[in-house]
Amino acid sequence: MTDTTGGPAQLRARLAATGYLADDGLATACHLALALHRPIFCEGAPGAGKTSLATALAEALDAPLIRLQCYEGIDAAQALYDWDFPRQLLHLRAGHDDTDLYDERFLVTRPLLRALRTSPAVLLIDEIDRADDEFEAFLLELLSEYTVTIPELGTVRAVAPPAVVLTSNRTREVHDALKRRCLYHWFDHPDFARELAIVRRRRPDVSEQLARQVTAAVRRIRGADLIKPPGVAETIDWAEALAVLGAEALETDSGVATLGTVVKYHEDLEPARAALREELGA
Template sequence: LVEARGEGTHADIGDIMSREFLIARPLLRAVEEAAAGRPPVLLIDEIDRADEEFEAFLLEVLSDFQVTIPELGTIAAEHPPVVVITSNRTREIHDALKRRCIYHWIDYPDEAREVEIIRRRVPEVDERLAAELAGAMHRLREAELFKPPGVAETLDWARALQVLGAERLDEETIADTIGVILKYREDVETVRAAGLERLAGPPR
């Protein structure tokens, strides 16, 4: 492109396959930082949403903590980075990748902890409404739902109620806002059939 514009020659700009023209993405940056003696923490969030090609590449990185670039050679980490991988179980992760991980299951928080999260992230919601929300969400998660709501949905619900000016979680408010937390028609029908009033009760 430079030559076409008459601004220089190939020799002027150097080899386009050189490091100068390489855009380092997070995996390569993590290995480079580790190779320089500054091992970082690398977070790979929701690995199950990535394709199998990325998973295979990640397996190579986690096996040897190095990245090979044909035109530039191999960059190896002297001290491996700390790698944290999360999954929502939307698909199965390859066994070879799981064997390289220390598994830890993070369950839903208890009601008291969920109240703390609501109050911290949506401080406009008062203590009582936060407790009602946490209690309702825990009762919802006990139902046989296709997609039980998580903490993210709790916060979305809290923000929606705050925008609507709701002060209490009554049956009418739940009916008007249930689409904030349930995203499948079957789940909405299941909860309605069981009775919305069971969600509107006081915290347990």
């Protein structure tokens, strides 16, 4: 899939129109990935905007988003295609010829095959670090040629390669061979101004004062010794939760009561409370 928006600046504007505020580096990486038909490998902490990039890119390019969620033990059959064995068995019991068993109508299309057959498309391969080495090697081969052979039906080749976004939370290191096939972008937490702009764009009903205070408080909490520091998604959730409660500003009591939108581990609650009180001078 080719970037038809005109260049990095234009693509950044298209992404912003969807509510996703990309910096110059990310907009350039996305433009080059589309122009060169290369996947973009997005690595960084959870909640930094990796997965939502694919959603925004699909909207900006007016293309369907096809998502493959990786997990331990995933294999080619679960990601590419499989055969509908119950229907095939019913077909045989009905007295039909077994030469039709591997007809297209019995093919169960999984995300990777669906992405090859759909043009244009944005393919999100989410949390590739959760898959094993064998699946990673299979994926490298597929992304090199955008072609797959189904023995019973023949070769499927993408008319136009999909735009591919791979994400990793670094639970393990992904092999260099796959990374070399991709353009790389590291996702860090945005600076204060951009994070505030993201909150205001995503939750325009939140007051300016509350958005500023929540953004500052989350940044303070990230500096505490936490198992899982909050991402931008948690900043947005916290601002929305407080707004639902009718808050116009962040206060100690309401902030502590809603910390469950920000921290997700029991061990992180006390450090987060302390950081919040420090931020508010309480």
